[in-house]
Amino acid sequence: MTQTHRGCPVAHTDFTGSAPILEHYRMLDEDREKARFLFNDTTDRGFLMLQRYDDVQEGFQQHETWTTAVRSALRPGLGEPLLPQDLNGQPHVKLRRILNQFFAPAAVRRMEPMAKQRCIELIEEIEDAGSCDFVKEFAIRYPTDMFLALLGLPVSDGEQFLEWSDDYFGALLAGDPGRAEAAKTSIMKYFDEAVNERRAHPRDPKEDMVTRLVQARIDDEALTQDEILTICLTLMLAGLDTTRSALGYIYAHLAQNPADRQALIDDPALIPKAVEEFLRLYPLVFQAGREVQEPQDFNGLEVEKGDVVWLGIAQANRDPRKFENPDEFDIARHNANQHLAFGGGPHRCLGMHLARLELKVVLEEWHRRIPEYRIKAGTELTERGVQLSMSSLPLEWDVEA
Amino acid sequence: MFIAIDAGKCMGHGRCYAVAEDLLSDDDEGFVAERGRCWELPADLVGQAQDAADACPEGAIAVTETAPADA
Numbered sequence: 001m002t003q004t005h006r007g008c009p010v011a012h013t014d015f016t017g018s019a020p021i022l023e024h025y026r027m028l029d030e031d032r033e034k035a036r037f038l039f040n041d042t043t044d045r046g047f048l049m050l051q052r053y054d055d056v057q058e059g060f061q062q063h064e065t066w067t068t069a070v071r072s073a074l075r076p077g078l079g080e081p082l083l084p085q086d087l088n089g090q091p092h093v094k095l096r097r098i099l100n101q102f103f104a105p106a107a108v109r110r111m112e113p114m115a116k117q118r119c120i121e122l123i124e125e126i127e128d129a130g131s132c133d134f135v136k137e138f139a140i141r142y143p144t145d146m147f148l149a150l151l152g153l154p155v156s157d158g159e160q161f162l163e164w165s166d167d168y169f170g171a172l173l174a175g176d177p178g179r180a181e182a183a184k185t186s187i188m189k190y191f192d193e194a195v196n197e198r199r200a201h202p203r204d205p206k207e208d209m210v211t212r213l214v215q216a217r218i219d220d221e222a223l224t225q226d227e228i229l230t231i232c233l234t235l236m237l238a239g240l241d242t243t244r245s246a247l248g249y250i251y252a253h254l255a256q257n258p259a260d261r262q263a264l265i266d267d268p269a270l271i272p273k274a275v276e277e278f279l280r281l282y283p284l285v286f287q288a289g290r291e292v293q294e295p296q297d298f299n300g301l302e303v304e305k306g307d308v309v310w311l312g313i314a315q316a317n318r319d320p321r322k323f324e325n326p327d328e329f330d331i332a333r334h335n336a337n338q339h340l341a342f343g344g345g346p347h348r349c350l351g352m353h354l355a356r357l358e359l360k361v362v363l364e365e366w367h368r369r370i371p372e373y374r375i376k377a378g379t380e381l382t383e384r385g386v387q388l389s390m391s392s393l394p395l396e397w398d399v400e401a
Numbered sequence: 402m403f404i405a406i407d408a409g410k411c412m413g414h415g416r417c418y419a420v421a422e423d424l425l426s427d428d429d430e431g432f433v434a435e436r437g438r439c440w441e442l443p444a445d446l447v448g449q450a451q452d453a454a455d456a457c458p459e460g461a462i463a464v465t466e467t468a469p470a471d472a
């Protein structure tokens with residue numbers, strides 16, 4: 001690495017391809033230890049990489065001058081409009097205030113009985129089979145159903161909805177706008193009908209998010225139908241693939257580390273702590289992007305207007321300067337909850353408490369019913385780049401005759 | 402000891418009140434209900450206050466020997 005850009009060594013690591021499971025973390029860790037800041041030239045615009053915990057945390061706090069005009073350093077040209085992400089400053093704060101109450105811990109606690117019931121139903125569907133593709137038959141179905149419930153829509157639409165959302169998300173990450181557009185049309189039509197139904201038959205706006213969105217006023221103006229549909233689409237994009245991925249990594253870990261699994265079975269009260277440690281160790285969104293709006297000296301790194309900044313979430317979560325033995329799953333880790341898996345600053349993940357609930361409920365209910373399981377012999381686990389996900393995780397367990 | 406919660410820095414991660422149940426609470430939007438406040442800590446809650454400060458990914462919580470000058 002003899003080249004430099006903005007005073008940083010230039011790196012060429014490609015984080016967009018498929019690889020054996022956990023390979024991306026190895027690449028990310030390796031880059032973090034090459035230099036404090038790197039310039040990566042594998043995309044058209046390139047990006048300046050912030051990789052250490054302290055820098056990434058501080059980077060999230062530069063929200064007044066580093067905006068979400070770029071949301072992903074790896075896909076800076078992704079034109080798909082998202083709300084509230086695309087807003088910055090006061091307009092962003094105002095829209096988040098409308099949504100926050102449906103994702104706050106208090107609201108999420110109200111969802112817990114339903115979350116539990118749906119989780120149990122899905123486990124019972126596959127329990128007797130003695131095997132399943134955990135990713136396809138469970139890990140994506142559960143958050144899809146929870147998303148529909150959040151919107152006040154019937155979970156019986158789940159299977160159809162899943163087909164569309166999977167197609168859409170896959171096409172977006174693959175950079176295939178034609179296929180993405182086709183899937184998006186079906187999804188938007190479905191949302192459009194749901195929003196119109198709620199306009200005609202409003203529910204309690206304190207409890208029903210779509211009714212609240214329909215009735216909300218920001219500076220005396222209602223949200224447009226397009227804005228509401230974009231919010232629905234954004235929540236879908238943010239909540240489904242991520243939870244599927246998190247569950248995939250967690251179950252791949254537990255299937256291969258029986259001592260960790262036994263600890264959770266013996267004392268389910270440890271599960272919330274385990275969830276934090278899993279979020280730290282296996283962040284799926286391994287980076288966030290920002291676009292610099294004003295020249296600035298950031299801890300010795302000179303950034304210019306228009307630069308793309310990479311906020312290395314996974315690199316921060318696995319930074320040995322912050323977390324001792326960062327590669328190890330340590331359920332007793334005292335500072336696990338300081339991870340940045342959900343980002344930081346005003347754009348921090350809206351759904352973080354719902355995500356935590358979903359992960360906790362799955363770990364509790366699954367292990368109550370299927371405490372012993374293993375990865376099918378001969379399976380080679382692979383992960384997708386850009387935003388980590390496993391396409392398949394075949395699990396097996398013994399069923400009493 | 403004093404605790405001060407910076408309302409400008411607080412982004413509603415909800416990690417402080419999760420580790421300091423006897424000291425802090427959440428509001429309807431998920432922010433810590435005490436944000437923007439500064440007060441003297443009872444001796445038995447200093448530990449929880451420190452945990453809350455450590456847990457905040459925004460550095461919004463300060464636990465100090467003396468009352469901050471601008472509070």
